[in-house]
Amino acid sequence: AQKVTQAQTEISVVEKEDVTLDCVYETRDTTYYLFWYKQPPSGELVFLIRRNSFDEQNEISGRYSWNFQKSTSSFNFTITASQVVDSAVYFCALSEDTGFQKLVFGTGTRLLVSP
Amino acid sequence: DTEVTQTPKHLVMGMTNKKSLKCEQHMGHRAMYWYKQKAKKPPELMFVYSYEKLSINESVPSRFSPECPNSSLLNLHLHALQPEDSALYLCASSQELAGSSYEQYFGPGTRLTVT
Numbered sequence: 688a689q690k691v692t693q694a695q696t697e698i699s700v701v702e703k704e705d706v707t708l709d710c711v712y713e714t715r716d717t718t719y720y721l722f723w724y725k726q727p728p729s730g731e732l733v734f735l736i737r738r739n740s741f742d743e744q745n746e747i748s749g750r751y752s753w754n755f756q757k758s759t760s761s762f763n764f765t766i767t768a769s770q771v772v773d774s775a776v777y778f779c780a781l782s783e784d785t786g787f788q789k790l791v792f793g794t795g796t797r798l799l800v801s802p
Numbered sequence: 803d804t805e806v807t808q809t810p811k812h813l814v815m816g817m818t819n820k821k822s823l824k825c826e827q828h829m830g831h832r833a834m835y836w837y838k839q840k841a842k843k844p845p846e847l848m849f850v851y852s853y854e855k856l857s858i859n860e861s862v863p864s865r866f867s868p869e870c871p872n873s874s875l876l877n878l879h880l881h882a883l884q885p886e887d888s889a890l891y892l893c894a895s896s897q898e899l900a901g902s903s904y905e906q907y908f909g910p911g912t913r914l915t916v917t
């Protein structure tokens with residue numbers, strides 16, 4: 688069965704600090720997809736990234752970077768030089784490739800960035 | 803334009819009322835979803851439509867009735883709800899349903915309170 692674990696419930700940082708959000712997943716499939724979503728206080732989930740299981744290249748997008756390591760079943764997310772606008776709940780999610788498999792979300796990590 | 807709109811933003815209803823939530827997307831997506839999200843929890847899938855046909859019902863009580871009038875619109879009809887149904891209701895869409903690789907784009911949600 689698929690499972691996503693985000694062990695960090697809440698992280699507090701001061702602006703300009705770097706912060707890493709951890710995501711560990713479990714799946715028996717060899718083909719699967721990993722996602723990160725951001726949910727600001729307004730409520731909308733904002734899609735950040737999708738990764739497939741065959742692509743282990745790390746990705747950087749501005750201040751955001753993602754580290755995918757199949758050996759440790761982890762897909763961690765780093766925000767460099769955090770800003771107050773980064774304050775949100777961040778969800779990691781997994782879907783398998785067999786027919787339709789629903790998105791399995793982790794429990795989320797609440798990030799608080801103070802000025 | 804990756805936008806999913808939802809109306810109303812907030813809804814308060816009594817247990818005997820009938821109301822509807824509306825969702826619209828103009829991205830040409832063929833799969834649309836309803837999720838329910840309780841406070842401090844990840845979203846839970848309720849229904850999935852693919853090409854305007856109901857594909858998945860996650861054992862949702864019949865007091866929730868989905869409808870997909872056309873490929874751009876998704877409704878959720880509510881009747882005889884219970885206070886525990888109070889939650890944020892999120893609509894999402896994705897390019898296709900087949901396979902699970904397509905990211906879902908979420909609307910801002912309707913915050914529902916049942917009194």
